[in-house]
Amino acid sequence: MFEAIAFYTFSILVIGMFGIVVFSKNALYSMSALAGGMIFISGFFFLLDAEFLGVVQIVVYTGAIMAVYGFGMMFFDTTRDIKENIKFKKIIYTLALLSAIFTIFILMAPVYSVRVEALYPAIKDVGNIQMVGLLLFTKYLVPFELAAIMLLVAMIAGIVLVKVKMEETPTNIEVAKGGK
Amino acid sequence: MITLTHYLVLSGILFSLGIVGVLRRKNLLMLFFSTEILLNAVNIGFTAVSKYYGDLSGQIFSFFIIAIAASEVAVGLGLLVLWYKRSGTVDLDSLQMMKG
């Protein structure tokens, strides 16, 4: 019962938040809603006994990613309402609606009726974090290391990209704008 | 009783929301927000499946997805900064030099 209440509450909240992200005209609202949505999602993680993920979700998303986005927003000066020239709205919504219907229709099919033998079953009395840690450093060591490389790449990339000095003459920018 | 299907449907709804965002956003920054929604939607699904199967791989996958999301943000914002410095806008319609 508690699970149901929690699930529906969080679901409504997350959908609402993400709805704001998608539909809001104000970038600040949008971002804030995103941050909120992330936090509520972590609620699901706790609900699903994935405490480690819940923590990571809050720390990484709200702590790091949203901070970076915030920095970006300040840089781009997009705190005000933004105008978006959205064309072919009908197509967009038809597509979105269809994709939603199809995805949901498909995902509604009962899959777990056939029990699947867990490859890496959670061991009783062992905390989630411990288990995850164990897996990460045995089975998923290589992905973990690669993820490290990926983050390194992202870091280098971010730095290098921001460092890039402008070379081309302003005329080229004119061309760029003229291309609209 | 909340079943796995509930979670999967929620995941699907959120994924679709993300797609709506990707489709309608013209502001690149906000478009990136939508891609985050996509990944988060999948994360819920993974964790739920993980729970119901009693298998931890799903959680691990979610974990790595979070890492990937973080990396993407770094690179994506880097590119946006570059473009903003160059053109003074992050509007997607400014990227129209090449076509045809």
Add this chain to the structure above:
Amino acid sequence: MEKYLFVALFAPLVGSLFSLLFTAKEKNTITAIVTSALLLLSFVSSLTLLVSIHDGLTLHVKMMDWISAGNLNLPFGFIVDNVSVIMMVTVTLVSTVVNVYSMGYMGHDKGYNRFFTYISAFVFSMLILVMSDNFVGLFIGWEGVGLCSYLLIGFWYEKESASWAGNEAFIMNRVADLGMLMGLFLIYWQFGTFEYDKVFAHVGSLNPAIVTSIGLLLFIGAMGKSAQFPFHTWLADAMEGPTPVSALIHAATMVTAGVYLVIRASALFSLIPEVGHIIATLGAFVAVFAASMALVNRDLKRIIAYSTLSQLGYMFVAAGLGAYWIALFHLMTHAFFKSLLFLGAGNIMHAMDDELDIKKMGGLFGIMPYTATLMAVASVALCGVYPFAGFFSKDMILAAAFNGGNFYIWFALFIGAGMTAFYSFRLIMLVFFGDKVHKKLGFHPHETYPFVLWALLPLGILSTVAGFFEKPFEEFVTEILSKYEITIPHATELGLIFLTSAFVILVIVATIYKYNKGGFSKQLENMPIYLLLKNQYYIPKIYEEVIFKPYYRLSTFAWKQIDVKIIDFIVDLIAKTLYILGQKSRKMQSGNLSDMLRWMVVGIVALLALAIFYRPGM
């Protein structure tokens, strides 16, 4: 004896090649002398062969292999027998005379050397035609003479009409040649060979329907070469060529090749009398038809050309009725007097600066008596007056027609004889007697060179006396050709001869009388029948309107409409469609990121829809 054969055959070729060397050079009498000498040599060899053949020899030579493929093995083979040797002698004789004659006639022409090249080449081709021992060899000669005829008709190529006439002759012959070619193919697939001996040996055992087809197809070829209706128009137009050419090719030799073919294949044609009947009927028709056109024509050479046509009709009657030796005999005598007639006409033209309208001449007898005499002799021979050559051969044909019970053919020939008499003497009268119209028109005619006249003399003599060789001739050629028995009572035969001769002489006398009085009135010229005849039954016009022009229009249509506007258009359309599709599909590449993302989602949505709704075999 083989060497005589080769000498006879190749001497003209040598002559032709020799003078070929000089074609691009100034006039050089040596070409004429050499070619004449070589033709004479050929003639002498032919005569020698004639003598040997008469002594019972038959020469059959395989020179070398030509074509061999599949079951076909086709050598260059030559046969000299009683028939071909007659043709050889005739051809070489007339050609020698013509060649010598041309030394004078062509004396001032800038194509002098070229002319002799062509003449000798023609003789060579003609000899191949007559000497070959198989149908394909005959076809070689057949086409060869066609080529030379084309070249010689168009000899004065600067004249539009001459080159046109050359083309007409060649193309019309080709039409008929197609028929002949088909005949050859049929022969091959029945017998596996083209050789006369083998074909004729087996022809009897063949399905008559096939023999009939072969006969008809070969005859189509003969019709073309011998200018029988409906292929006759080219012969009259061929008079654009130099007159010696007309004498040699379009009177004496080439046009008779069709007759020769029928005679040569007599073993085949004698099996199919119904085809022979068709041939005879057509011949009779042409005999009258052509003669009628000659009645009103004012062109000196065309009159003689129509006369030739008419006489060819006579020959076909004989050949069609199975009187092969008679046909051959008429062929020979005709060669003599008709070439004489043409060469005489050539003298006149020479004298009249190539004027051809007989109404513009008149009274030339005083100026060129020798020519006049020779032409008169030739005309009389043509009309078939005793004792000239034509009398014998022509009357035999009439008798043969009567003999077969084909009285309408006989009657047609009878009428034809009368017409012949009329137009021949109309010509003689208008040219040599009466008012000297030419004086008013400012012509200064003169008699030709003596050596030319001397050269004509043999022909004159032969035209006169050849008829008396009838019996030996019959004996000679019927050694290999089937005999023709006149079954009607001798009295009837004599009666017919008398009747014909009387009729002819009557017409001659009437003609002379009439033209002495000043000829027919002008009003006759407005009669429909006159116009019909004058316009050659409108046949050239019909050909022009029904065949030539529509063909050109159709060709242009095929090119401009079908080729360019349909076929090529479709080809280009495919390319253009692809290109336009490319431009359309390019719009997908709008360069807008939103559109790109949308396409991706479209992909997902479409495929998901398929995943739900499309389930083959799941």
Add this chain to the structure above:
Amino acid sequence: MLNPISIKIATLNLATLTPMAILAFGALAIICIDLFTKRLDKSFFVMFTLLFIFLDFTALIGLNGPSRGFFGVMLVDGMSMLAQGIILISSALFIITALSNKPFKEFKKAEYYALFLFMIVGFQFMVATDNLILIFIGLETASLALYTLIALHNRNKAFEAAIKYFTMGALAAGFFAMASLILYALTGSIELGVISKVLVSRGFAPGAFTLAGVVFMLMALGFKLSIVPTHTWTPDVYEGSSAPLAGYMSVVPKIAGLVVAIRFFDIFLSSQIQWVQDILIFLAVLTMTLANITALVQEDVKRMLAFSSIAHAGFVLTAIMVGGTQANSAIFLYWILFMFTNIGAFTMLWIARHKKNLWGSRYQHPFTKFSGMVKVAPMMATLFAIFMFTLAGMPPFSVFWGKLYLISSVINSGHVVLAVIMVINSAIAIYYYMKLIVYMFLKDPITEDGNIYIANSSTPIKTIVGITLFFTVAASIFVQPILSVVTELIKSSGY
């Protein structure tokens, strides 16, 4: 309680990781060296990079598959070795083009080389596993590095290209994640081997659910392979990036994607799932036809080549549909041959890179630029023409053999109509390749100065062209050895 875990090093099979480790080390080394000594010349970086690629290659050859390592995460089988070989060789060919005559800023940066090496590491991981997590991370590592490399070319177009590529890549990443989720929900596993077993044992039920997984995976991989309708980035990105990088992109990410696709679709094809076959045929036909038709109207050589590489991908997709040893060998044969040719062709564009815009259009390499090239730079024109004909599948040059073997495999599987469509497509395709040749050989020159066509050339680049040309022209001799190696490796991997 957790029991203490003891793992013997030997069981890890470290060797499977050595190739990637070498490169990762190299990348770090470059960054460190750059920290200490500034103002290093690009030639140093290039050679240093090349050295590590070489080391990697030797390590790769030293492996003998099929074997697994690191708890079964690493999978070194023939196919992965082949793919890694292709990746390394094209990387080596690519990096040498940095030694161009004209200076380019990006090649002076140590980070460029580090990122490049990391990218290779990413791709190598991607092909050397059947674990979806590792595939995903490898993919993202490589992609993120690649976006940056594109952007570092430092032109407006390059930025535009990078952003477009990145954004679409993010969406594709979402698709990949979704696909993984669906498969995981279905089977409780994220390893293709296990997924396959479970799916087969359950008869692929429930249908729509399974197929949805296929759809999302198809679109995610399709984005890498540039399958319609996810192909739209290709021309823009190729145009925006430097020519050699475009050439590199047309080979390496695709072979990585192809390997994943082969591994993934093998699950369905070996069970004869009609739907998957149909969809693959449909997409393959759509991809090559649309790309070919659009390429017809291109005005820029680079964009044309981009569409051409889309069409080639469509071609290869048919072989994925067919499956089996011959088809999979055909894919690799095709791709090896295509690699040399395409890199050669793009290198030619690189050589012809020139700042002056004599032709007054927005394009860097419009067709008009090459007008009458044979008059002023005959050698260049001839080489270019050979590459074009090769791409068109003209015999006896390299790609022809690939095409031959590939179509043969399609025919052998009974899809004759598909084969016909393929050859018709290659007949359409020849038009746009020929367009360049027509410009070069048949039109009048726009300039007397042949230098503009070789402005960027240098000895190393010429060497690259020489090598690629050699493999392109003399392919007839190499096909057999390549084919036997490929077939053997594919067979040993069980495909």
Add this chain to the structure above:
Amino acid sequence: MEHILSLIVFFPLIAGIFGFVINKENVKTFGISVAFVEFLLSIVLWIAYDPTNSGYQFVEYSALIPQFGVGFYLGVDGISLFLVILSTFMTLVSLVALNIKKDIKNLVITILFLEMTLVGVFLSLDMILFYIFWELSLIPMLYIIGAWGSGQRIYAAIKFFLYTFAGSALMLVGILYLGYQYYLATGTWSFAIPDWYLLVLPFNTQLWLFGAFFLAFAVKVPMFPFHTWLPYAHGQAPTVGSILLAAVMLKMGTYAFIRFSLPLFPDASVYFLYPVAIIATIMVIYAAMVAYAQKDIKQVIAYSSISHMGIIILGIFAMNAEGITGSIFLMLSHGIVSGALFMLVGVIYDRRHTKLMSEFGGLATVMPRYAAIFGVLMMAAVGLPLTVGFVGEFLSLLGFYRVSWEITVIAGSGIILGAVYMLTLYRKSFFGKVVKEENKTLKDLDKREFAALIPLVALVVILGVYPKPILTTIDMSVRKTIQTMERKALLPDTKKFLLKVNSIGGTK
């Protein structure tokens, strides 16, 4: 003599590569020398060829892709021998006649390259190898037409290339399919033609494969309605291009019919006999008509080529030794004659830079030698006996007569229509008075042109008078091909048909 075929194939290529180094002034001389050596090599081949042996001679085999059954497999038999000699000879002659100054070096090298591909097509015994040369030959021709042509040269070149390339696309599928069939039958891959001759295919398969091959060959020949590239190509191509295109390249299609379609798919060939024959007949007549309507001399000859190719096709589909041997001989003769005619048009084009008949008239007066040679070749073109044109045409039609006399009659009208357009062409350009002022000063043939033309004229006559040595050699191999057909024929109707067309006698 071990590797003479490889030598013949690759000598021009290697020489061509050497040619890059040679000074521009001397490159033509170099080209002629190379072509001459190549020609001598082909003559040596002829001398060494054993005419009593109907099989492949001087066979060379080295595996290229053994796993896939592709090999470098060369061999020559009576069918290909003379086509090889024709190729080398016409290349030599066209090089002698060459008088283009622009980019001469590229041109000569391209021609040598083209020669390699042409010879390669005729000598290949491996289907893939054949396909390689078949496609490769397009490249040099594309360049020749496109770079040295006139008028819409680029359009014409592209059209030529795309059309023929697209046409052979299906053939590739056919080849691979056949290879697979062979694999299924024997368990090994092979694309070698002699191997394939052993393969008996089901009737349905034959039909499809015949169709796939047919399209490729039909475009190349070119058969109606796939012929529209030809007039453009000829119209715009430089003389040398036209010569090689008409003389040799068109023969590739008809050669392929004999080499592949007939022996590989005997039942299908017989099954499709009438459709093909009707197309061929349409070609003969339609092309002759269109030729008649042309205003451009070169176009007339271009369309006349189509017309003649129709007769060649008929001869091939006669499926008897007479017809096929005849059609091969007609290929040779048409090669010589059309090549020479194009050369002659080139002569006048060089002088006046126009090819329109209306621009000329009376050339016989100004250029008598030219007119004479043109006349001889024209007569050969219309198939006058004792010229080379007759033998082939006669045999082809003769052969087909056994199959259907109706079609032969209709197609035979080609000899009439051929005379119509040719003589009209001749009359319009050579006869009549010289009207145009600029025509009055035209120079007759010069030494170079003579050197190129005289051999052709000589051949026209010599081969017309004595074709036997060539015919018997061809005949040997043709009979073998027919035997292969008879052996492989599945349907009783086919067997009956082959028996009928190859025997004399019997009633209709």
